[in-house]
Amino acid sequence: MDNRQRFNTAVLPHLDDALSLARWLTGNATDAEDVVQDACVRAFKAVDSIRNSDARAWLLAIVRNTAFTWIEKNRPKTVTTTDDEGLFEQAGLERVEHQDSPEALLIEKTDSEYLHLAIAALPLAYREVLVLREIEELNYQDISKVLSIPIGTVMSRLARARNLLIQRIGMAGKEKAGAA
Amino acid sequence: MNSPSSRSSREESLMLLNAYLDDELDAASVLDIERRLADDPALRVEHDRLMQLRKTLSSHLKVERTSEDFRNRVAAIAQDMNDKPPGTVVQLPSRERRWKDWQQMAAAAVLAAAVTAGGMYGFLRPSPAANEIAAIVADHQRALLSAAPFDVASSDRHTVKPWFDSKLALSPQVVDLASDGFPLAGGRVEVLDGKPVPVLVYRRRAHVISVVAVPHAEQKSTTEPALAATKDGYSVIRWHGRDFDYAVVSDLAENELNEFVTRWREAAGEN
Numbered sequence: 001m002d003n004r005q006r007f008n009t010a011v012l013p014h015l016d017d018a019l020s021l022a023r024w025l026t027g028n029a030t031d032a033e034d035v036v037q038d039a040c041v042r043a044f045k046a047v048d049s050i051r052n053s054d055a056r057a058w059l060l061a062i063v064r065n066t067a068f069t070w071i072e073k074n075r076p077k078t079v080t081t082t083d084d085e086g087l088f089e090q091a092g093l094e095r096v097e098h099q100d101s102p103e104a105l106l107i108e109k110t111d112s113e114y115l116h117l118a119i120a121a122l123p124l125a126y127r128e129v130l131v132l133r134e135i136e137e138l139n140y141q142d143i144s145k146v147l148s149i150p151i152g153t154v155m156s157r158l159a160r161a162r163n164l165l166i167q168r169i170g171m172a173g174k175e176k177a178g179a180a
Numbered sequence: 181m182n183s184p185s186s187r188s189s190r191e192e193s194l195m196l197l198n199a200y201l202d203d204e205l206d207a208a209s210v211l212d213i214e215r216r217l218a219d220d221p222a223l224r225v226e227h228d229r230l231m232q233l234r235k236t237l238s239s240h241l242k243v244e245r246t247s248e249d250f251r252n253r254v255a256a257i258a259q260d261m262n263d264k265p266p267g268t269v270v271q272l273p274s275r276e277r278r279w280k281d282w283q284q285m286a287a288a289a290v291l292a293a294a295v296t297a298g299g300m301y302g303f304l305r306p307s308p309a310a311n312e313i314a315a316i317v318a319d320h321q322r323a324l325l326s327a328a329p330f331d332v333a334s335s336d337r338h339t340v341k342p343w344f345d346s347k348l349a350l351s352p353q354v355v356d357l358a359s360d361g362f363p364l365a366g367g368r369v370e371v372l373d374g375k376p377v378p379v380l381v382y383r384r385r386a387h388v389i390s391v392v393a394v395p396h397a398e399q400k401s402t403t404e405p406a407l408a409a410t411k412d413g414y415s416v417i418r419w420h421g422r423d424f425d426y427a428v429v430s431d432l433a434e435n436e437l438n439e440f441v442t443r444w445r446e447a448a449g450e451n
Contacts, residue, residue: 004262008255015251020244033250044261084424119241125343133202134237136260140204141371144318150412151318152325157193158196166229 004045010055017136018063024131025067027120038152039066057142064146118168126161133158193223198425203228209326317411319370320390320429329388330381340367344378352378352393352424355447362440383422387432389440406441417441
C-alpha cells in the first residue's frame with residue numbers, strides 16, 4: 001500500500017468528523033476547511049506511522065493541534081486564557097441555584113441557535129473536551145490522547161463544561177421568562 | 181454557602197456522575213455513585229439536568245457534512261503529495277484566494293514541513309512511554325477517586341490470583357509483602373491501550389500502591405534496572421518481568437517505593 005492509499009483509507013472516511021471539530025474550534029466553516037486542509041497535509045506526512053484501529057482519534061489530534069496553531073496566529077487572545085488553570089478554578093463548579101427549578105424543562109426547550117451560541121461561548125479548553133465527547137463521541141481514554149491531558153483532567157473539564165452550559169441555558173431561560 | 185470540603189466532595193460527586201452517564205466507571209464506582217444518588221436529592225437534580233442536556237445536545241448537534249468539492253480538494257492534496265518527493269512545498273488547492281494569501285500559505289507550508297521533519301511530531305503526540313505513564317497515573321488517580329481502589333478486596337494472594345485468572349485468564353505474580361510493611365489490599369482491572377490488564381493494590385500506611393502488570397508476548401531480559409519517572413506528583417517505576425511488564429505507581433516517597441519494588445522483585449524471584 002502506498003502512502004496515498006493509506007491516507008485514503010485512514011483519513012478520508014473521517015473528514016466529516018475532522019471538519020466538525022475544526023468548525024467548533026475555529027468558530028466558522030471557512031476557517032475550518034482551511035484548518036482541515038492543513039491538518040491533512042500534516043497527516044499525509046505522518047501517515048505511515050498510523051495504526052488503523054485509532055485512525056479517527058489520531059486524525060482528530062492532528063486537527064486539534066493544527067487548529068491551535070491557527071488560533072494562536074489568528075486569534076491570539078483566545079488562547080492565552082485557555083491554558084490558565086486558575087481560570088478553571090474560578091469558573092469552577094458553582095452550584096446551580098434553585099434546587100427544584102424547572103431547569104430540565106428550559107434545557108429541553110433550548111433552541112438550536114442558542115445552544116450553538118452557548119457552546120461557542122465556552123472557554124476553548126472546555127469546548128474542545130465537550131465537542132470531543134458529545135459530537136465526536138470519543139471515550140475518555142481517546143479524549144485524553146487527543147488532547148494530551150490525563151484522564152482525571154478530562155473528567156474535571158467535562159464536568160465543568162456541562163455545568164457551565166447548563167448554567168447558561170438556565171440563565172437565558174429565566175431572562176425569557178422575565179420578559180414574557 | 182458551601183464549605184470548601186463539601187464543595188470538593190460535591191465536585192468529586194459531579195465528576196463521578198458525569199463519568200457514570202458516559203459509561204466510563206468500573207463496577208465498584210457505579211455502585212458508589214448509585215448509592216450517592218439514592219442518598220442525595222441534590223445530586224439527583226444534577227443527574228436529571230445532565231440527562232436532559234445530553235438529550236438536547238444529541239437532538240441539536242450534528243456532525244458537519246463535508247461538501248464534495250472539499251473532499252475532492254483533500255483527495256487532490258494526497259495525490260499531489262504522493263507524486264512529490266518529501267520536503268517539497270505542496271500548494272493547497274483553494275477556493276478564491278488572493279495571491280498574497282497564497283504566499284503566506286506557502287510560507288506556512290514550508291515551515292510546517294521543516295518543523296515536521298525536525299520532529300515536531302513528537303511534540304504533537306507524546307512518546308508511547310510518556311503516554312503510557314500518563315495513562316497509568318490517570319488510572320491510579322481514578323481508582324483513588326472511587327470508593328475503593330480495587331474490585332476484589334483481599335489481603336490473601338490465594339484469593340487475588342484466581343480472581344484475575346477467572347476475570348482475565350491472566351495470572352500475574354501476586355506476592356505477599358505484609359511482613360515488609362506492604363500488605364496486599366486487593367486487585368482491580370484497568371484498561372490500558374484498549375486492553376484489560378490486572379492491577380495489584382498494596383498499602384503502605386495510608387498510601388495506596390498500584391502495580392500494573394501488562395502481559396508481553398516475547399521473552400525479555402529481567403535483569404535490566406527499573407526505570408523511575410514522576411508525573412503529577414506520583415512516582416512511577418517500571419521494569420520487565422518474565423511474562424509481564426510491570427509499572428508501580430504511588431504517591432509514596434520515591435525511596436520507599438524503590439524499597440517496595442526491590443522487595444517485590446525479590447519475592448517474585450525475577451531477579
